[in-house]
Amino acid sequence: MTQTTLPPGPRRPAFVQTLEWITNPERFMRRCRDRYGSAFTVRLGPRADVVFLTEPDAVRAVFQGSPQDMNMGDINGLFRRVLGRKSLLVIDGDEHLQQRKLLLPPFHGERVAQHTAAMLAAAEDDVASWPVGAPFTLQPRMQSMTLNVILGAVFGLQPGPRRDELRVLLARLLELNTTLATTLPQLRHELGGRSPWGKLMSCTKEVDRALYAEIARRREQSDRPGDVLSLLLDAEDEGGEPMTDRELRDQLLTMLVAGHETTATALAWAFERILRHPDVMMRLRAELAHGETSYLDAAIKESLRLRPVVPITARKLAVPFSLGDRHYPAGTVLMPCIFLLHRKPDLYEAPEAFRPERFLGTTSAPYTWIPFGGGVRRCLGAGFALAEMRAVMQVVLSRVELRPAQRRDERIVRRAFTLSPSEGARVVVERRLA
Template identity: 40%
Template sequence: MRRMSLPPGPQSPSVWTTLQWLRRPYPFLEECREKYGETFTFGLYGLPPLVVFSNPEHVREVFHDDGESLLGGKFNRSLAPLLGDSSVLMTDGRDHKRKRKLLAPPFRGERMHGYGESMLEITSKILDGLPRGTAFPLHEVMQQITLEVIIRTVFGIAEGPRFDDMVQRTKRILELGSWPPLLLPIMQHELGGRSPYGRFREAVRRGDEVVFDEIRRRRRDGVRGTDVLSLLLDAKDEDGQVPSEGELRDELVTLLVAGHETTATGLTWAFRWLLTQPGTFADLRAAVDELGPNPSPEQIAKCEFLDATVREALRLVPVIPLVGRVLEKPMRLGGWDLPKGVAVVCSIYLAHRRPEAYPQPAEFDPARFVGKKFSASEFYPFGGGVRTCVGMAFAFYEMKMVMARILSRLELRLAQSSFKMVRRSITITPEQGLLVRASDRRFARAS
């Protein structure tokens, strides 16, 4: 019998490590790696120990699992109060496979052509409404763009009172839900309507009202379009079952939440680097200008330097620091015999900062992605294996559309000099949401 033991890690009380993890996740991960080596363990208050991997061999072992022994749904439980128990993010095994089969088709690579024009259109409309000369947080603008894009993609609505209501209610949920302590099970108790969790739950209930209303309305009137809800309303699983109203709600809210805040944050980070590196910015703008005055979504999507810039931004500060799975049974992983119940996590951040794969890892250098592909265990901003992000192709595509349109329309100048990382629930954003000033680009091409 092999002895089970956990890799070394901080021995401080879990309240302290939880605080570190919530307040300064990336420095905390770096300090642990420095002190305990590339594989280490840390504890979070009220949760099983987390064993952190970043070596590509070990990450490959985790991503290789078929989803029966390493449970991502169990790891993601802290998101259940928002996404619901039957969200694809919350389920495991057969149920998880069934849900992915329903959700994945509209987000496959070949479907992207249909979304490009509306992504460009929404971006232009929002850029037109921006103040000129006064500072504003770029992150909020990116959230507005990505929220409108995802509502149009998922619900097929793009304007009018129902659309505005959905935007406002979703924003309110995110605003209240971005307070990091709400991720902890101990904070997830409704202690009256004025407590942080109570107010958050009330916002979720108000959000649900419009989502349920939309599901019922569409079921009633029978109108179908090319949106994701139309597909889900008519979908049947292998057993011929149609999704219940509750299941539909959970998947729709999952797509709304997972599909916009992440992309907005990735875009904001890309501009954080571009605006402090004028040389790289000029190279990228030249590459976009070369596409001509009115490039099609397909031309933009194929622009190699733009693609490399998006990848490099997601490498340097991945929007989500790690992905996790809970062990359903004792297993040997990364050379350690681990007991049932612990969580293994693949640190996206630490893997993306390995000098073996990325020389001078702290530098922003899109050229490292030009003509080079990294393996799925070296570069994985969208997680991996059977749980790889459903919206990966969509997010890559959208980031390129939005960036190209901004580059050809606007001049942006930074209005802040410190760029500390701040946690918003599970995502990490730049401090103050990246304050910038915008002006119209001189000699901007018509687009």
């Protein structure tokens, strides 16, 4: 019989649940799962019933649902003021599909492969400056590398004053955009420009000025290189229309915000995990010495399984939707929970153990490994992120011998929308290798 009630979940007031979800997402998700099972309803915000889903079949049904029936733009509405009303993250339905079609070709495999040399060079440059013998934090180093890679591969900016100007502005925008004070709608007041939100708004204006100038300059260029912006300037929709300046600006910022912190954090986690598993490290080194990368790819997959940078994804129902024996009313938010699905003991033996071998020589069953989400909203830059992780890890592992600065595992903590290592992956370079 179909049930119209939502799955059970915590009964505490919405603001308490929201606070727990914000301050300690890992404990919140684990406790809910242990108490209520594979699907549970939580209250995040005054009126929002959010159903966490952790079974591959349920997640598949959501990812395969019609884009007209399930929205994401509404949920991502808080990004609109910075990323713009055309951002891929805030649009839905036909408009989303039309923009996505234009944005996909620059992220196809052979296009991404053209950026490998730049990825390797960005890593080489950065690693050369790492101190030997003194502890330092990897995450900011990874952020610097991923920012340089995006500026080159996506924005098409070559080293020089224009790139320096945009780098400073964009780094500031990214920093302001990831503070809690600018992610909580309640704290979004300009207060004469002095509040974190006010600062973010004025920084966004400066970024806009520089970005629109760059887009105008690139439109004039006759011989454009193979970066994402160049390809988008030449792209046309089915009616033969090119992208507008507004669309280009919004999608460039969206790729930056969606692709920079995520990739840097995924890299920080990969090192945090590998450095605490000397057997894995030894095998990686041995394999890389022979020019092989299959174990490295497995280690990257395993790290993204155990430490998914984005713990959930979400779809808001525009119409009622049936899932198994439950009937969800329109307005319900369904959240495929990447974090909990990845630790299901029926999908992964000893799910909390870090074992890259589990991904060697096999392909994951559908909807059992979903760090990049799925369906028509699946991460646009998944292939790009994996290629970048592979390039950076190859360089780091072949240039320096690292050890963790502390033996204890780093805790999983929230940093705006991502789950980060609590100390930012603190390491020590023991010696340089080449």
